[in-house]
Amino acid sequence: MQAKLCNLIFVGIFVFGIANGIPLKSNDEEEARQFIENASKSLYAFHDRMAEDTLESETEKLSSIFNAIDTILSKTDAMIDIIRNASLLDQTEFKDKELNYALKKLKKMGDLAVLGGERIFSTLAAKSNLESLSSNKDIEGYKNDSIKLAYFPDIQKIFATSNDPEEMKYYWNAWREKNDKWTMSNFLILVNSIKDAANFTGISGYEFWMRDFNMTQMHKVMEQIEPFYRQLHAFIRHQLNKKYGYSVINPKGLIPDHLFQQVLAQTWTNGSILDEIFPHKHLPQYTEILIKNNFDTLKLFKMADKFYESIGFDPIPQSYWGSRLKMKSTKDEGDCKATILALTSKVFMNYCHKMDFRTFLQAHGYMAQIHMAMEKPHLPAYYADSYNLEYAIGETVILSASSQKYLAKVGIVPSPEFSEVVFMNRLLRQSIHAMLNIPVYYVHTKVMAELFEGKFEMIELNKKYWEYMDKYVGVGPPGDREGNSFDFPFKFYLDLNENHQARKFMSEVLSYQFYMKLCSIADQYSKERLQNCDFSENKDAGDAIKKMIKLGSSKPMREVLATLLSEDPKLNGESLLTYYFPAYNWLTENNQENNVKVGWTHSDKKIDNVKLPEEGNK
Secondary structure: OHHHHHHHHHHHHHHHOOOOOOOOOOOOHHHHHHHHHHHHHHHHHHHHHHHHHHHHOOOOOHHHHHHHHHHHHHHHOHHHHHHHHHHHOOHHHOOOHHHHHHHHHHHHHHHHHHHOHHHHHHHHHHHHHHHHOOOOOOEEEOOEEEEEEOHHHHHHHHHHHOOOHHHHHHHHHHHHHHHHHHHHHHHHHHHHHHHHHHHHOOOOHHHHHHOOOOHHHHHHHHHHHHHHHHHHHHHHHHHHHHHHOOOOOOOOOOEEHHHHHHHHHOOOOOOOOOOOOOOHHHOOOHHHHHHHOOOOHHHHHHHHHHHHHHOOOOOOOHHHEOOOEEEOOOOOOOOOOOEEEOOOOOOEEEEOOOOOHHHHHHHHHHHHHHHHHOOOOOOOHHHOOOOOHHHHHHHHHHHHHOOHHHHHHOOOOOOOOOOHHHHHHHHHHHHHHHHHHHHHHHHHHHHHHHHHHOOOOHHHHHHHHHHHHHHHHOEEOOOOEOOOOOOOOHHHHOOHHHOHHHHHHHHHHHHHHHHHHHHHHOOOOOOOOHHHOOOOOOHHHHHHHHHHHOOOOOOOHHHHHHOOOOOOOOOOOHHHHHHOHHHHHHHHHHHHHOOOOOOOOOOOOOEOOOOOOHHHHO
């Protein structure tokens, strides 16, 4: 592996040398055009080589691959040269608006790589440390200190199966108590690096953090979905109260976070809070059907590829399967994620062995990243970013692929229609997954955005986190939180430097907007049964996606979205509400019949300010 890294470092220096050279004249438009053209070629060549060398590498650990790539990028210091030269160009002297826009995009490409040298190494180490916290087997078992567990997947599996609130409360606390100082130390390194990288590129920490995400639009969505969320929250709290009693959960108060996590983990399993009304066993057992029909993991991914081909995308070249798109050689545990490099049309994906219905759906989402990358070879590197829309498109395709109509079309189920009971069973579980996660994504994004805006100090971070969890999610901690507490869940730290939580929020919301529009294009829009629209085999739907994705980020995000969402090219929660309207009606009636309080009283738990490590006070 070390030899491979050295080779890559040499290649990086050689490739990026194209973009460097003699100092640029700050007001020469023609020289500026030549500069950004060379910079684009350099970036593409380097990304292609990264994919090639990752392809050749025998390592199967996602963290090893990406840490190696990031380290190589930083060691070359070439990105810094490109950003510095772009910054030296005096855009006020340029009359060409497109040139100015291209330079602005190029300056933002550096991300944390602009820190360079040892600084980026320590930053990436901190990022890796935070992401590895969930996989360290260092938590003593509940009432059994002879075993050591990792939060993921070990403790997560316990949340998915346990009905003991004390057991879940123990693990919720134990993981945080084990990692509080280590978490805060690495978090501080990452936050300070983001601030310094923003300063280097001449933008605010808030702008650097939010990128093209829009906090105002996110807040509007939260207002739109609030009535639905409050009904769902009331129903969940009522079911938990019936299950565990008043001593565990107040029927008018917040949902303790350990029980909130249990509800999420048990959404699609036996024993969830829905089972009393809609038993899990009455749902179609899709995984069993897939196994019975001799599906394997490769077949699931090729079926996903066929979906994109059916709407007009070119099929993945046959030579890619088993080479550029290949199965990991190691045994997968837990929720194994695919490793994907799709920075250019020379894509690479390492996917997991797991063969179940969730993998079937994930495959349809993952293949969006592959297909969208292959649609943009005409774009310069600084426009290849598509505002993360490939993730929203993937979620959109998952909505279509999960419809009963599509499942019947591909031979997984015999009938293209659900019974009413199965329909509501499934829709309520879907709504728990979507509607409980969206407000959490919002809180995670909001608290970080306000930290970078300087609206509060670092020592107030945990207090502010629980204030917003109370206000927007109706969730509180299991008990008082002392000054050494730092309570973000493990998923918060994944791709923290890229504001992954805002991306998840945007992708989740936009996917329903895209889905409703594509269903309309495919002449399958039905307000009563939007859930059973399947736009596969519709070339017009595919053309609409391609028209949008081919723009990359060559236009402002609003203009890119307008190619598909012409009536309202921004985040909007109305499509979510349309999709889940039958569930909203059912929840409202059920809550009224059971005289369930909607809304919540605020927490009486004490939340102390954070005690920063010594490094944070320097």
